[in-house]
Amino acid sequence: MKLARNILLVDDEPSWLRSLAITLNRLVPEAHIDTCVDSRQVENRLAIGDYALVLLDLTMPFHSGETILEMIRTHFPKTRVIIVTGVNEVDTAVRCIKNGAYDYFIKTDNVDVLSRTVRRALEVVGLERNYLRIKESFLSRTLSQPEAFNNILTCEPVLLDQFRYLEAVALSPEPILIYGESGTGKDEFAKSCHQLTSNDAPFINVNLAGINTRAFELHLFGQLTTHDDGQVSAQAGALHQVQSGLLYLNEVGDLPLEAQAKLVDVIEHKQYYPVGSDRPYPVNCKIVASTQHDLLVLNKNGKFRSDLLYRLRSHKIKLPPLRERKLDLSMLINHFIQLAAHDMGLEAPQQPSNLANQLADYQFPGNLHELKGMVFDGVSRSDGVQLNITPFMEAINEQKPEGSHQTDTLNFPKKLPTLAQLSQALIDEAMSRTANNQTAAAQMLGISQSALSRRITKDK
Numbered sequence: 348m349k350l351a352r353n354i355l356l357v358d359d360e361p362s363w364l365r366s367l368a369i370t371l372n373r374l375v376p377e378a379h380i381d382t383c384v385d386s387r388q389v390e391n392r393l394a395i396g397d398y399a400l401v402l403l404d405l406t407m408p409f410h411s412g413e414t415i416l417e418m419i420r421t422h423f424p425k426t427r428v429i430i431v432t433g434v435n436e437v438d439t440a441v442r443c444i445k446n447g448a449y450d451y452f453i454k455t456d457n458v459d460v461l462s463r464t465v466r467r468a469l470e471v472v473g474l475e476r477n478y479l480r481i482k483e484s485f486l487s488r489t490l491s492q493p494e495a496f497n498n499i500l501t502c503e504p505v506l507l508d509q510f511r512y513l514e515a516v517a518l519s520p521e522p523i524l525i526y527g528e529s530g531t532g533k534d535e536f537a538k539s540c541h542q543l544t545s546n547d548a549p550f551i552n553v554n555l556a557g558i559n560t561r562a563f564e565l566h567l568f569g570q571l572t573t574h575d576d577g578q579v580s581a582q583a584g585a586l587h588q589v590q591s592g593l594l595y596l597n598e599v600g601d602l603p604l605e606a607q608a609k610l611v612d613v614i615e616h617k618q619y620y621p622v623g624s625d626r627p628y629p630v631n632c633k634i635v636a637s638t639q640h641d642l643l644v645l646n647k648n649g650k651f652r653s654d655l656l657y658r659l660r661s662h663k664i665k666l667p668p669l670r671e672r673k674l675d676l677s678m679l680i681n682h683f684i685q686l687a688a689h690d691m692g693l694e695a696p697q698q699p700s701n702l703a704n705q706l707a708d709y710q711f712p713g714n715l716h717e718l719k720g721m722v723f724d725g726v727s728r729s730d731g732v733q734l735n736i737t738p739f740m741e742a743i744n745e746q747k748p749e750g751s752h753q754t755d756t757l758n759f760p761k762k763l764p765t766l767a768q769l770s771q772a773l774i775d776e777a778m779s780r781t782a783n784n785q786t787a788a789a790q791m792l793g794i795s796q797s798a799l800s801r802r803i804t805k806d807k
């Protein structure tokens with residue numbers, strides 16, 4: 348995770364610079380400290396290094412601290428300045444604050460004051476930069492890392508917006524919540540977030556469905572066990588294994604209330620205690636959670652803690668169900684045909700041109716899981732040329748409301764039709780249901796396309 352942490356110390360006294368650098372390295376170990384003893388070099392150093400913070404002496408040969416402060420405010424507005432001053436220069440330091448310095452520090456102050464001020468300044472710069480990045484990235488219409496979304500096919504504007512939103516918030520230190528029905532692509536979005544944030548660190552997926560609090564603790568925090576002989580054995584939890592990668596908490600809505608309280612602690616304090624240990628360990632990973640349930644409703648029903656809800660909702664992505672993504676259908680069917688054919692070692696069959704139209708009113712309760720299953724079934728049943736549409740037609744028929752099923756029982760009129768009439772009625776129905784696609788209609792009727800074509804031509 349990118350945090351602002353580069354600091355430049357500027358002072359003409361090399362011995363003071365050395366001791367300040369050592370102190371800060373010890374007290375603020377997450378910072379990267381550089382030093383500069385020549386006030387004429389400061390502008391060049393800032394131009395080549397991405398400094399969040401400058402600790403600036405006031406009295407130096409060549410350029411005074413006040414002059415350098417003005418240069419930094421003008422040319423490097425994203426860099427904050429803390430004035431480091433002697434007791435006799437406090438008036439000047441206060442004037443510097445009025446001119447935009449973040450704070451001042453008196454050389455004789457105790458080092459705890461210094462480390463607190465530096466930490467706070469780094470946090471402020473980190474938040475400012477984060478906010479700016481989110482704003483700039485969201486306002487631009489383009490993605491800077493489109494390859495992170497290679498696994499998510501879509502041309503739906505609402506999802507393309509979610510790509511830009513995810514790219515904008517991926518580097519934020521806050522967690523991200525992905526909300527959508529089963530099979531809407533939550534896992535894929537979490538993987539994209541991993542690519543955007545920490546591709547070379549681990550991605551760990553923890554399924555929280557049905558987990559109890561004890562199992563949650565062991566799974567996430569790990570355990571330290573002290574044996575009778577005094578030996579200690581450790582079992583690493585997901586938070587240890589993930590390091591600075593991405594922890595994906597799948598189905599967070601299923602977590603018991605007690606375990607939710609433990610998760611709030613992790614997010615809030617960025618640390619955790621392995622079971623059996625009273626030593627805290629830092630949390631350095633990105634946390635992405637997903638849910639199929641509306642957490643607001645769970646919260647109203649007393650099943651989801653408010654503090655966890657509001658922490659998770661700081662960045663949230665809502666994925667639409669497939670029934671609201673009809674623009675994507677044809678492309679997704681082709682994609683799954685390629686996958687299925689590859690997995691089965693077959694030639695990829697063609698998608699019937701009107702298949703997506705026929706599915707226009709189908710609700711897809713299982714979303715992409717269901718579509719993928721249908722396509723894999725259709726490929727396995729295909730004649731090698733065209734995708735078999737039986738699985739799709741079966742699903743459409745199953746979904747028809749009560750009373751519209753005509754397949755189970757046939758209601759004949761009082762006077763029975765002749766065989767020829769019945770056969771003609773069947774052909775007409777199949778052609779109408781498949782929008783006149785002879786191959787699809789033939790599949791439906793259980794005859795070859797050439798046999799159907801002969802019957803149609805004969806009847807003309």
Ligand SMILES: Nc1ncnc2c1ncn2[C@@H]1O[C@H](COP(=O)(O)OP(=O)(O)OP(=O)(O)O)[C@@H](O)[C@H]1O
Pocket residue numbers: 498499500501527528529530531532533534535536639679682715716719
């Ligand atoms: N836009 C997409 N393009 C291509 N494949 C996709 C897309 N979205 C999802 N998939 C595929 O569809 C299947 C279901 O997606 P995924 O597992 O991400 O959904 P989910 O919402 O996490 O489901 P669940 O809630 O069951 O975990 C997966 O095989 C995934 O690779």
